[in-house]
Amino acid sequence: xxxxxxxxxxxxxxxxxxxxxxxxxxxxxxxxxxxxxxxxxxxxxxxxxxxxxxxxxxxxxxxxxxxxxxxxxxxxxxxxxxxxxxxxxxxxxxxxxxxxxxxxxxxxxxxxxxxxxxxxxxxxxxxxxxxxxxxxxxxxxxxxxxxxxxxxxxxxxxxxxxxxxxxxxxxxxxxxxxxxxxxxxxxxxxxxxxxxxxxxxxxxxxxxxxxxxxxxxxxxxxxxxxxxxxxxxxxxxxxxxxxxxxxxxxxxxxxxxxxx
Amino acid sequence: xxxxxxxxxxxxxxxxxxxxxxxxxxxxxxxxxxxxxxxxxxxxxxxxxxxxxxxxxxxxxxxxxxxxxxxxxxxxxxxxxxxxxxxxxxxxxxxxxxxxxxxxxxxxxxxxxxxxxxxxxxxxxxxxxxxxxxxxxxxxxxxxxxxxxxxxxxxxxxxxxxxxx
Numbered sequence: 001x002x003x004x005x006x007x008x009x010x011x012x013x014x015x016x017x018x019x020x021x022x023x024x025x026x027x028x029x030x031x032x033x034x035x036x037x038x039x040x041x042x043x044x045x046x047x048x049x050x051x052x053x054x055x056x057x058x059x060x061x062x063x064x065x066x067x068x069x070x071x072x073x074x075x076x077x078x079x080x081x082x083x084x085x086x087x088x089x090x091x092x093x094x095x096x097x098x099x100x101x102x103x104x105x106x107x108x109x110x111x112x113x114x115x116x117x118x119x120x121x122x123x124x125x126x127x128x129x130x131x132x133x134x135x136x137x138x139x140x141x142x143x144x145x146x147x148x149x150x151x152x153x154x155x156x157x158x159x160x161x162x163x164x165x166x167x168x169x170x171x172x173x174x175x176x177x178x179x180x181x182x183x184x185x186x187x188x189x190x191x192x193x194x195x196x197x198x199x200x201x202x203x204x205x206x207x208x209x210x211x212x213x214x215x216x217x218x219x220x221x222x223x224x225x226x227x228x229x230x231x232x233x234x235x236x237x238x239x240x241x242x243x244x245x246x247x248x249x250x251x252x253x254x255x256x257x258x259x260x
Numbered sequence: 261x262x263x264x265x266x267x268x269x270x271x272x273x274x275x276x277x278x279x280x281x282x283x284x285x286x287x288x289x290x291x292x293x294x295x296x297x298x299x300x301x302x303x304x305x306x307x308x309x310x311x312x313x314x315x316x317x318x319x320x321x322x323x324x325x326x327x328x329x330x331x332x333x334x335x336x337x338x339x340x341x342x343x344x345x346x347x348x349x350x351x352x353x354x355x356x357x358x359x360x361x362x363x364x365x366x367x368x369x370x371x372x373x374x375x376x377x378x379x380x381x382x383x384x385x386x387x388x389x390x391x392x393x394x395x396x397x398x399x400x401x402x403x404x405x406x407x408x409x410x411x412x413x414x415x416x417x418x419x420x421x422x423x424x425x
Contacts, residue, residue, distance in 0.1 A: 011322075011328055013318055013321075013322050013328065014321075016322075017275075017319050017322035017323055018322065021279060021323060025279060025280070028276065028280055098281060100281060100323070101279060101280075101281045101282070102286065102324040102325060103275060103278040103279050103319075103320050103324040104320055104324040104325070104326050105288070105289045105291075105324075105395065106287075106324075106325075106369070106372040106373065106376060111323075137325070145325075147325060152376065152382035153325065172382070173376070173382045173383060173387065173388045173391075174383075235286070236283065
């Protein structure tokens with residue numbers, strides 16, 4: 001009866017639930033994005049109109065700001081379309097919007113609005129313009145679930161960018177992640193950038209993961225471990241890029257990163 | 261049949277609320293399905309409540325990283341405990357349901373935390389226990405309006421005057 005979240009198995013119940021959830025979550029996402037604009041634009045102006053003349057001047061300023069914001073929104077929409085076609089990476093990727101998050105609250109997962117119909121399969125890496133976000137664990141026709149790098153169930157092979165020391169990054173139920181199995185002689189200091197090593201075959205090489213916050217000795221004093229602050233602010237994540245290269249299709253040799 | 265349909269609507273609605281992104285507050289979301297579970301456990305008919313319990317648990321498992329069947333099992337135990345407590349102590353008033361929600365949320369959270377600890381080596385730290393207690397407290401707080409709303413959907417018996425206190 002119990003199945004693991006990590007193996008990405010295609011259970012029918014999960015597919016049905018995600019399929020029936022997707023339209024409602026997409027509708028709520030749309031409503032939230034539109035009503036926030038209505039609140040600041042219409043209700044705010046209406047309240048200001050009832051105030052004195054000084055406030056009316058501020059209303060005029062708000063109108064100008066609103067039109068500027070609308071222009072920014074349009075620009076943002078165009079950029080999103082561009083992102084859909086081509087991103088700054090050398091490998092094919094797909095832009096997706098975050099439409100939901102974990103229902104239980106005890107796991108660090110999010111739901112994206114791209115699924116099997118868009119070519120997304122279980123095991124694909126998910127990134128942001130700032131760095132690694134997580135890994136796809138389940139897909140249905142129009143949605144997919146992503147296990148975030150802050151979840152203890154996800155481990156990523158990483159390197160410290162400055163010293164090239166390798167370690168395994170895992171999530172923590174506390175905020176942030178932990179980089180374990182660093183050599184005791186490693187010259188690692190707070191502020192060092194952590195990047196993916198590419199050796200796990202899931203994440204391409206040298207994607208930013210986070211910055212080291214503190215360094216300490218691990219259990220039994222055999223290795224060092226470091227607390228890492230992720231580059232991506234998961235709580236503010238609205239869009240993500242799914243790298244369309246399944247596990248094992250990234251060549252780890254120097255200069256040959258990308259799908260075969 | 262009406263009861264089944266009503267509970268299915270509740271499950272869908274609560275699942276939507278539970279999965280809407282809340283940013284930094286995601287780990288402090290109240291356990292809404294558990295509130296409905298306690299409510300269903302302290303009222304007849306039991307068969308509709310048991311059905312709701314199973315479906316809600318499976319839905320939650322499917323919409324989160326929880327192993328499939330875990331939430332359904334935990335909710336089932338909470339449902340049975342509430343039913344027993346109701347049979348012995350008559351716990352269908354709001355003042356009884358709120359503490360039951362708190363205890364149920366502590367139990368379900370602890371079960372999930374232990375599963376995480378033994379499957380993913382997640383630390384049972386002070387932060388995790390704080391999250392557990394905060395979620396249970398928030399669930400108990402939310403139980404007040406949710407139970408009142410759920411009670412309002414119940415048909416009033418003909419010829420019987422219902423006393424609110």
